[in-house]
Amino acid sequence: MINARTTNVHQTEELAGAIASLARPRDIVVLSGEMGAGKTAFMRGFAAGIGVSPDETVSSPTFTLVHTYDTGKIVVHHADLYRLGRLSDVEDLGLRELADLGDVVVVEWGDVASDVLGDHLVVSLEADDDDEDTRQVTVSVAGHTWDSRWEQLKRALAKWGD
Ligand SMILES: Nc1ncnc2c1ncn2[C@@H]1O[C@H](COP(=O)(O)OP(=O)(O)OP(=O)(O)O)[C@@H](O)[C@H]1O
Numbered sequence: 001m002i003n004a005r006t007t008n009v010h011q012t013e014e015l016a017g018a019i020a021s022l023a024r025p026r027d028i029v030v031l032s033g034e035m036g037a038g039k040t041a042f043m044r045g046f047a048a049g050i051g052v053s054p055d056e057t058v059s060s061p062t063f064t065l066v067h068t069y070d071t072g073k074i075v076v077h078h079a080d081l082y083r084l085g086r087l088s089d090v091e092d093l094g095l096r097e098l099a100d101l102g103d104v105v106v107v108e109w110g111d112v113a114s115d116v117l118g119d120h121l122v123v124s125l126e127a128d129d130d131d132e133d134t135r136q137v138t139v140s141v142a143g144h145t146w147d148s149r150w151e152q153l154k155r156a157l158a159k160w161g162d
């Protein structure tokens with residue numbers, strides 16, 4: 001587990017960019033945290049970090065469930081499962097299959113679906129009682145796909161170390 005703390009939204013975006021620079025085809029990143037925790041902000045930084053054009057607007061895919069960005073080198077899908085009631089609906093979205101094709105998938109409210117997503121990184125964002133712009137960021141992993149990158153990830157996130 002890696003613990004970090006950001007004190008404004010730009011830091012969360014920057015931290016997300018640092019994670020994105022270590023992301024590989026077939027990765028799934030699950031974003032967990034309450035409403036307003038910063039999941040979409042994280043996705044904005046992640047998209048920028050992986051090479052999505054700054055001209056693209058990264059917003060919550062609330063009604064379409066999945067937004068897809070193609071950098072030319074890699075395809076990134078941004079899903080928001082908030083409105084999905086059943087696990088079978090999540091399976092129908094085929095997020096694991098998209099990742100297995102070689103894409104990267106980032107899932108807001110994905111923790112409810114962690115069982116059907118297979119190996120993934122979990123980034124959890126938590127508000128701070130004392131400061132409205134501070135977020136406790138915890139990074140953990142399900143499976144082994146980050147084993148060989150874990151030390152690198154720790155180093156990349158050390159500047160936000162908590
Ligand atoms: N350190 C921080 N990290 C991230 N966001 C922050 C931080 N400090 C303040 N904010 C603000 O918190 C809000 C986070 O909103 P965002 O839409 O990213 O949350 P969310 O987790 O995606 O919510 P939802 O569950 O509704 O989709 C933004 O208005 C952002 O500016």
Ligand SMILES: [Mg+2]
Pocket residue numbers: 039040041060108
């Ligand atoms: Mg959101």
